[in-house]
Amino acid sequence: MERVVGTVVRGLRCPIINEGDQIEEIVVDSVLKASETEKFAVQERDIVTLTESIVARAQGNYASVDDIAKDVSAKFGEDTIGVIFPILSRNRFSNCLTGIAKGAKKIVLMLSYPSDEVGNHLVDLDSLDEKGINPWTDVLSEDEFRTHFGFMKHTFTGVDYIEYYKSLVEAQGIECEVIFSNSPKTILDYTKSVLACDIHTRNRTKRIIKENGGSKVYGLDDILSAPVDGSGYNEEYGLLGSNKSTDEAVKLFPRDCQPVVERIQQMILEKTGKNVEVMVFGDGAFKDPVGKIWELADPVVSPAYTKGLDGRPNEIKLKYLADNNFSELKGEELQKAISEFIDNKGEDLVGAMEAQGTTPRKLTDLIGSLSDLTTGSGDKGTPIVYIQGYFDNYTK
Numbered sequence: 001m002e003r004v005v006g007t008v009v010r011g012l013r014c015p016i017i018n019e020g021d022q023i024e025e026i027v028v029d030s031v032l033k034a035s036e037t038e039k040f041a042v043q044e045r046d047i048v049t050l051t052e053s054i055v056a057r058a059q060g061n062y063a064s065v066d067d068i069a070k071d072v073s074a075k076f077g078e079d080t081i082g083v084i085f086p087i088l089s090r091n092r093f094s095n096c097l098t099g100i101a102k103g104a105k106k107i108v109l110m111l112s113y114p115s116d117e118v119g120n121h122l123v124d125l126d127s128l129d130e131k132g133i134n135p136w137t138d139v140l141s142e143d144e145f146r147t148h149f150g151f152m153k154h155t156f157t158g159v160d161y162i163e164y165y166k167s168l169v170e171a172q173g174i175e176c177e178v179i180f181s182n183s184p185k186t187i188l189d190y191t192k193s194v195l196a197c198d199i200h201t202r203n204r205t206k207r208i209i210k211e212n213g214g215s216k217v218y219g220l221d222d223i224l225s226a227p228v229d230g231s232g233y234n235e236e237y238g239l240l241g242s243n244k245s246t247d248e249a250v251k252l253f254p255r256d257c258q259p260v261v262e263r264i265q266q267m268i269l270e271k272t273g274k275n276v277e278v279m280v281f282g283d284g285a286f287k288d289p290v291g292k293i294w295e296l297a298d299p300v301v302s303p304a305y306t307k308g309l310d311g312r313p314n315e316i317k318l319k320y321l322a323d324n325n326f327s328e329l330k331g332e333e334l335q336k337a338i339s340e341f342i343d344n345k346g347e348d349l350v351g352a353m354e355a356q357g358t359t360p361r362k363l364t365d366l367i368g369s370l371s372d373l374t375t376g377s378g379d380k381g382t383p384i385v386y387i388q389g390y391f392d393n394y395t396k
Helices: 023-038 052-059 065-076 090-102 125-131 142-149 161-170 184-189 202-211 258-272 318-325 331-343 363-375
Strands: 008-012 047-051 062-064 081-084 106-111 175-180 193-196 216-219 243-246 249-251 277-281 384-388
Touching: 008 023, 008 363, 023 047, 023 052, 023 258, 023 384, 047 052, 047 258, 047 363, 052 249, 052 277, 062 065, 065 090, 065 193, 065 216, 065 249, 081 090, 081 184, 090 161, 090 243, 090 249, 106 161, 106 184, 125 142, 142 161, 142 175, 161 175, 184 193, 184 202, 193 202, 202 216, 258 277, 277 363, 363 384
Parallel strands: 047 277, 081 106, 081 193, 106 175, 193 216
Antiparallel strands: 008 384, 047 384, 062 249, 243 249
């Protein structure tokens, strides 16, 4: 019988993960149980993805705001700290900021505008145009910002992040001055001790500040890059990728994930005889058209994956073939011609007209986005995603 289904994605439920749990065993058991219950067979090159959150929970990779404060204090001492370019997120940054403030004597908080790095807007572009303000050159104080734009609440959360972040700092009994600029160099007019809180642009930000006279320059990736009094840590990403756990703690991005994915792959091979691909994922890499938010608040979509997920798709656009190369064909002749074309396609289609519009992003970014949308960010309870047929094409 002709196959009529392509890629199939299933969100799998598993037990609540706690510190010390054997995450590999839980994932494999969950996959095999789902296979038996839902009547699907494990196939070659199926994909198992699991959220970074359950890996970090199993590792017990947590830290308190006091741990953050101690690390900040050790790095900056009594200096006024320029905390620049944080994203606007209660989940991602509120506890981090509390810990930073707890380890500081004064903070100058510099926010990018009209939006943060991932698209959370403080003000819309039309308002900037109306006021004649150029965000690439104009530096605004808090009073100037309020005079021009008033009190603006986030589209989705209803939070005024200027007021909220300032209140978190002042709750620690220290002064907080808020300014608005998109130039890293601006902060050097206030202090030479800087904590860059941006994610994907952090290396450029730190380089510019150092080149222009910054003396103590760190990023969030430098805070808790090593344990503090036995705390969790991440040697590569520090606080980047962390989430609020409780009012006094954060869950850090997981570490040492490569052995996890390779062990899961090996265990499934031993139990089923099938070689599947495995990946740990965090945020997807897509943009919301309403809120204009780029989803990727984690430093990477995937911190670890098996080698079969390296690379990019190498695909042909079927509608292009049907409308151009084989426009004179119909029915079975068209199907046969397209199938033969796919079977004989080159190994690298970059630049080929037949591949235009196929979006050759990294496989891990595409699969991570698919997985993130499947698990959701709420109460679905499916932190494992099982994907079949992802590498199939029209000829299979």
